[in-house]
Amino acid sequence: MNILFVLGTKAQFIKTIPMINYAITSKYSVTVVDLKQHPEKTISLISKINGEFTYLQFMENKKDIGTYLGLLKWTLQILFKIIFKKEKIFNNNLAIVHGDTLSTLLGAFLIRRNKGKLVLLEAGLGFPGIFKHFPESFIRLYVAKFSHYLIANGEDQINQLKTWGVKGNIIEISNNTIYDSLDLVGLEQIENKKEVVISIHRTENINNKENMKLLLNVISNIDDSYHVSWYLHIPTKNKLKSYDLINSNKLKNVDLFDLVPYDKFLNKLYNSKFVITDGDGVVEECYILGIPTLVWRYEHLDSNHLFGDESSLLLSEFNLEKSLDFFKNYKKIKTNRKIQNSSPSKEALDKLIESI
Template identity: 40%
Template structure:
């Protein structure tokens, strides 16, 4: 029997790993544990309550609230490195063959790689192969992706471009590379009841490069203020975004309604009702793609080219062109689809095959 350790720290990681965790729990071929890094501790714990069965949880943190400031991040990293990397004691039983599953491109992804190596586990990198082809864009996500894929044993991707990137980069290695039909996020979305409530614009912004610059934040808010002339703006704020708005003493116009983040299911309902979504989030881009929503991606480029269609516009931070896109009335019939197979089941079948 193989031991599976999911190393999870962020909201997106918990959401995308949950279907795979539940599929693992349906089979008796694996022992499943969840290692919680504590990065988004309050949010992750709520999401992971939805596992189909009770799961052993390993906590590698001491904070009780989400990590949302640079100071908190530094303390969190030092605590983790000293207690779980430098100390000689291990946190796993190596009697069975073990696999540590890490997801994406966050600091928790990188820590999961280190933790898995420390405990002599094979590493599976989920959502591997994404790249901007520019080392420092986005920062630090692109660097983390490259490091984690280089030192992982199994690489799971979701589209042909990512598969090509991995196959080219690691053509002479012994890595196991597998493309599955869709991103596991498709298994978390109820695609029904996609009825639009006129003139609602749902907004998120959280990428480091977009929130650490006062100039960029002010430009984004000015853009939203213009959008508010035709739409009701509902901006759901990540904690780091709140922190930088406060740090820069930025006053958000009353035309823009501010909200805390919602539970995932409730947020999906808000996306469904929205006439337009404005976001810099990769996971939200994917959700909007599957839901067939009219979406502005507030970035210069996106690594998720597989999650683009005619209803989506990569803004390049061009407010004028973005406003033109919003005002265009045409909504292409590119509604989402449900994969005939479960991406999570495909991953498990592949692991049974190679192990």
């Protein structure tokens, strides 16, 4: 049996590589189709795939896409190729996409166009409405509607899929595959300065100048005794420049860095006193690692119940007083690392094969 993984972003590779590795060790023929949305970030991740597999570069692209114009050009190029070129490799084979990105949407179109069996990993995430958290919400709904198999973890996600009236086969797993992803990284506790990590990239934040100014105001209140590192996504850096904020005096004690490889970044998180982020993936990682984290969002569609008891996360709601209180009391919400006894990736693949 040939199993295909259609991926494009860093997060998609991170969350599917454990499943890819398990498929290879289970003697399935594995093909990774790379849409090249984040080629610079994913090149080091691909090296974590163990064993023999086929790598198919769907299009030529050597640079991470970080502008809206670049994203539009990349999307149109992929659509043109999907429409005008048949890919027989998909025909009647299982083909897996992940999440709610443009790569997810384009991958789904590619698979269905070529008569593949579309599998959506991490299906049924929270849905506030098509035009709220756009385009992620739209992609979640659209791809779920057209999937033959939907892999979800938790009652909330399954109920969301049922509310949408999906026709595909819903497969429940015990937890998110990010638990397996963290096991791929050698985490090392280092005695260091009082480190703080910042990572912000969601469109509803970076496209709102007032929101970014408020964030900088919050950051400026971090005590000078902390060493603060902000790892900048390309769109975030571009927006800070366009708002004339990147040289703001409020960032005088903040070191700005480009993104670093996943292993290095995860070790930075692991050794942080606290983290400020708006990204779902980083939120999940900090929750599992038990790192106190200020989630820079007004709401979080908490399908995985990350904000319940024994959580190291605090939702900022863009509230200055709440954020400042977090800086004073973050130690109170630090937790131990959460351990998953079984492998969600193994569970997902085994149940998927059983359901055919």
